[in-house]
Amino acid sequence: MAKATSQYICAECGYISSKWMGKCPTCGNWNTMQEQEIAPMQAFGASSKRKYTPTGANKPKPVTKLEGESFRRFSSGIDELDNVLGGGVVPASLVLIGGDPGVGKSTLLTEVCAFAAQNASCMYVSAEESCYQVKMRCDRLGVSRENMLVLNETNADEIAQEILTGGYALAVVDSVQAIYTPELSATAGSVTQIRECALRLMRAAKASGTAVFLVGHVTKEGTLAGPKVLEHLVDTVLYFEGENSGAFKILRAAKNRFGSTNEIGVFEMRGDGIFGVENPSELLLSENRGVSAGAVATATMEGSRCLLVELQALVSSTVYGTPRRMSLGIDYNRLVVILAVLEKRANLSTANQDVYVNAMGGIRIIEPAQDLAILLSVASALSNTTLGNKTAILGEVGLTGEVRAVPQIEKRVAECVKLGFERIILPKSNLKLLQKYKDKIQLIGVSHVYQAVKIMQKKQ
Numbered sequence: 001m002a003k004a005t006s007q008y009i010c011a012e013c014g015y016i017s018s019k020w021m022g023k024c025p026t027c028g029n030w031n032t033m034q035e036q037e038i039a040p041m042q043a044f045g046a047s048s049k050r051k052y053t054p055t056g057a058n059k060p061k062p063v064t065k066l067e068g069e070s071f072r073r074f075s076s077g078i079d080e081l082d083n084v085l086g087g088g089v090v091p092a093s094l095v096l097i098g099g100d101p102g103v104g105k106s107t108l109l110t111e112v113c114a115f116a117a118q119n120a121s122c123m124y125v126s127a128e129e130s131c132y133q134v135k136m137r138c139d140r141l142g143v144s145r146e147n148m149l150v151l152n153e154t155n156a157d158e159i160a161q162e163i164l165t166g167g168y169a170l171a172v173v174d175s176v177q178a179i180y181t182p183e184l185s186a187t188a189g190s191v192t193q194i195r196e197c198a199l200r201l202m203r204a205a206k207a208s209g210t211a212v213f214l215v216g217h218v219t220k221e222g223t224l225a226g227p228k229v230l231e232h233l234v235d236t237v238l239y240f241e242g243e244n245s246g247a248f249k250i251l252r253a254a255k256n257r258f259g260s261t262n263e264i265g266v267f268e269m270r271g272d273g274i275f276g277v278e279n280p281s282e283l284l285l286s287e288n289r290g291v292s293a294g295a296v297a298t299a300t301m302e303g304s305r306c307l308l309v310e311l312q313a314l315v316s317s318t319v320y321g322t323p324r325r326m327s328l329g330i331d332y333n334r335l336v337v338i339l340a341v342l343e344k345r346a347n348l349s350t351a352n353q354d355v356y357v358n359a360m361g362g363i364r365i366i367e368p369a370q371d372l373a374i375l376l377s378v379a380s381a382l383s384n385t386t387l388g389n390k391t392a393i394l395g396e397v398g399l400t401g402e403v404r405a406v407p408q409i410e411k412r413v414a415e416c417v418k419l420g421f422e423r424i425i426l427p428k429s430n431l432k433l434l435q436k437y438k439d440k441i442q443l444i445g446v447s448h449v450y451q452a453v454k455i456m457q458k459k460q
């Protein structure tokens with residue numbers, strides 16, 4: 001029987017099959033199997049006559065004798081990005097930045113490229129846009145520099161060659177889905193092409209010492225288009241998130257070989273560029289938070305950083321049979337559970353009420369530490385009472401109505417103190433860690449949601 005010369009690879013999870021399938025058996029996605037040619041060596045590998053005799057030339061060396069890594073980081077010009085990268089850009093590294101279209105990847109990297117071009121030669125490879133469009137963006141951002149070279153090229157081999165010979169400190173390739181290598185017959189954007197192109201750029205980066213930033217688009221599900229293999233290949237994977245209309249964009253590291261993945265960067269998009277936000281809590285909280293019923297403040301952790309967020313709830317009578325529940329920035333299932341706890345454990349029913357809850361500023365809340373704040377915002381909207389703008393709420397809520405301790409409580413309380421809050425309703429079990437804050441802020445410990453609701457209804 002003739003040997004197979006092609007195989008099928010799932011674009012989402014990298015599953016390999018010898019036959020085409022409509023649905024990937026591993027990840028369950030439809031229409032993701034793409035044909036890939038098998039290199040002749042691979043196809044006939046087992047029966048190959050070619051024999052390799054090891055030369056033994058490459059010997060291991062003691063770690064103390066190794067040359068100190070020429071690990072001289074340089075600043076990207078944007079402090080928030082430097083933080084996420086672990087303290088600056090590492091030469092010879094390959095960084096992948098993923099994000100939805102329009103989130104600001106090109107804008108961010110144009111600024112980075114222009115900043116680095118102040119001291120060294122840098123290249124911006126635009127495979128998606130024309131040179132003219134890049135120029136227009138540079139002019140709009142006010143960052144046109146002599147040393148920033150722009151290349152309009154989609155051939156990955158040409159790009160890699162230019163990186164190798166150009167002596168650049170930094171190169172940006174926008175985007176990895178738009179480039180191709182003519183050595184493969186697959187179309188640009190297919191798994192095989194993405195992986196092969198990234199590999200070539202990686203080799204060029206390592207050989208030339210150029211830091212290469214790759215832009216990648218994300219799929220509907222929010223993962224980088226192309227399989228996970230791309231994430232394994234590169235040194236750092238950053239995700240740029242944020243609603244297109246949202247005030248803030250958040251840059252997170254999903255993988256970082258040169259630093260922690262705990263740091264996040266918060267950016268604000270303006271007409272004249274993208275700016276790091278040093279103190280996002282101040283911007284996320286409105287002046288009249290807690291003044292109208294339904295609005296409460298809480299502290300959420302984003303990596304190692306604490307953000308104060310305002311939650312707003314609106315409750316209105318149901319017009320049609322089934323009450324509506326809608327949440328923005330908050331997990332829907334969590335909201336439904338909290339409404340059930342509110343009804344059963346605090347006697348506040350939303351049975352014939354529509355409930356809308358929103359985390360302001362386009363922030364997504366993923367921690368359970370905001371449960372009590374969500375619960376009290378709905379309770380506040382329901383009973384038309386307020387907590388005042390100097391009160392923050394923290395606590396996880398259990399199904400029995402108990403309020404459970406939250407992690408990293410000191411950081412959260414410190415942030416509240418910094419921003420002028422006067423009291424915090426928090427889990428009783430967290431109190432013993434907070435002795436030193438006793439004089440600075442009023443700490444009200446609660447162990448059951450019923451107590452929290454009572455406190456809110458008592459104090460206007």
Ligand SMILES: Nc1ncnc2c1ncn2[C@@H]1O[C@H](COP(=O)(O)OP(=O)(O)O)[C@@H](O)[C@H]1O
Pocket residue numbers: 099100101102103104105106107108140244269270271272
């Ligand atoms: N001339 C302009 N003035 C103001 N904002 C603009 C202009 N051109 C583009 N933008 C905004 O900049 C944002 C980021 O665009 P871009 O960096 O190209 O995103 P990406 O590369 O992630 O797709 C977009 O949301 C867009 O609305």
Ligand SMILES: [Mg+2]
Pocket residue numbers: 105106107174
């Ligand atoms: Mg772009």
